[in-house]
Amino acid sequence: MHVRRLLGMAVVTIAMSLAGWWVFDLLTPPQHNPFKPLDLAIRPGIATGFKLGGLSKSPPLCFALLDKVSVTYTHVDRQSENPACGIANGLTLDQSLTPYSGTLTMSCKMAASLYLWERHVVMPAAAEIFGQPVKRIETLGAYACRRVNGAKTGRWSEHAHGEAVDIAGFTLADGTRVMVKDDFSDFSPEAMFLRRVRDKGCGVFSVVLSPDYNAQHADHLHFDMGAFAICR
Numbered sequence: 001m002h003v004r005r006l007l008g009m010a011v012v013t014i015a016m017s018l019a020g021w022w023v024f025d026l027l028t029p030p031q032h033n034p035f036k037p038l039d040l041a042i043r044p045g046i047a048t049g050f051k052l053g054g055l056s057k058s059p060p061l062c063f064a065l066l067d068k069v070s071v072t073y074t075h076v077d078r079q080s081e082n083p084a085c086g087i088a089n090g091l092t093l094d095q096s097l098t099p100y101s102g103t104l105t106m107s108c109k110m111a112a113s114l115y116l117w118e119r120h121v122v123m124p125a126a127a128e129i130f131g132q133p134v135k136r137i138e139t140l141g142a143y144a145c146r147r148v149n150g151a152k153t154g155r156w157s158e159h160a161h162g163e164a165v166d167i168a169g170f171t172l173a174d175g176t177r178v179m180v181k182d183d184f185s186d187f188s189p190e191a192m193f194l195r196r197v198r199d200k201g202c203g204v205f206s207v208v209l210s211p212d213y214n215a216q217h218a219d220h221l222h223f224d225m226g227a228f229a230i231c232r
Contacts, residue, residue, distance in 0.1 A: 040069045040112060043120040044203050052116075052204075052225065055109040059089035062108035071096050071115055076105055078143060078162065085145035087162035098122070099136045105143040107162040110225050113204050114165060117223070121200040122170070129193045132173040140166035140220050149216045158207070164224035169194075181219035184211050197221070202231035 030036040031045025038051035055062040066073060073091040080086040093104045093111055097118045106114075118137075126134045144159040158164035169179035170193075183190035194210075198221055201208045206229055209222040213232040 038065060038112075040065050040115055040119070044116055048116070048204065049206070052109060052113055055112060056107070059108060062089075062112055063091075065112055066108065066115070069115060069119075071111065073111065078105060080145050082145055084156045085160040087143060090143070090162045098134055101136055101138045101168075102141060104139060104141070104165060105162060106165060107225070110142070110163050110165065113225055114223070117197070117201055117204045121197050121204065125193055125196045125200070126170070126172065129189050129196070130172055130176075134170045135173045135175075136171040137167060138169040138171065138177070138179070140168050142166075158224035158226040163226055164207075164222060166220040166222050168220045179219075180211065180221055194221070199231075206230075208232070 028036075029045060030039060031042050032047050034047040034050050036047075038048070038055075055065075063073075072094040074094060076087060076090045076092050078087040078090055087105065087107055090105060090107050091111055093100065093106065093114075096111070096115055122134055122137070126132065142159065142165040143162040144157070146157055146159060147153065148155050148157045159166075168181070169177060169183075171177050178190045178193055180194060184194050185191065198208055198210045201221070201223055205223040206226050207222070207224045208231045209217045210232060211218045213230075
């Protein structure tokens with residue numbers, strides 16, 4: 001009888017757990033639900049970073065997500081003589097939502113994160129603050145075989161793995177240029193825009209660094225998908 005009682009309690013516990021999971025899965029929005037697949041068309045949520053991180057282990061899924069939202073790219077396996085550098089299952093970004101000022105080579109995971117940021121952060125912020133879209137994103141590059149801050153020694157940068165991009169500014173549809181170096185630190189609409197895309201970028205990328213972080217970032221916003229979490 002004691003054994004039957006224990007088995008009954010176990011069955012009830014399992015049934016309640018399954019019911020709880022079913023309710024959670026049914027009612028939780030997909031961007032907040034780690035059990036639902038990532039969709040780049042849906043704005044980022046609590047579980048988005050976790051799902052983006054998992055793309056490194058599933059390159060076919062990552063490329064399929066980019067295909068679904070019509071991002072065009074060229075596959076790249078960027079090898080390096082330096083074993084600390086290189087990209088496996090990477091790409092050269094041919095066309096995302098917004099043209100870039102230069103060619104960007106990066107991991108598929110980084111490209112997916114960048115698309116999310118463009119679509120759900122940059123575009124809405126430009127529409128709200130300037131009443132017009134961004135025509136081009138001004139970049140300082142992505143993949144580069146170098147250490148943090150270009151130092152000769154120390155930790156290797158996420159740029160060395162294609163997991164980072166540096167954004168110098170934006171050109172709006174009417175030709176206005178909004179640049180980190182010139183506009184970040186004042187009280188203008190341009191500064192509001194730059195801080196908005198910096199702050200909301202923290203919900204997409206692992207690391208977001210700006211002029212508020214140090215002098216090395218005085219002229220750009222650094223975004224990366226490394227193991228650390230920093231937002232400054």
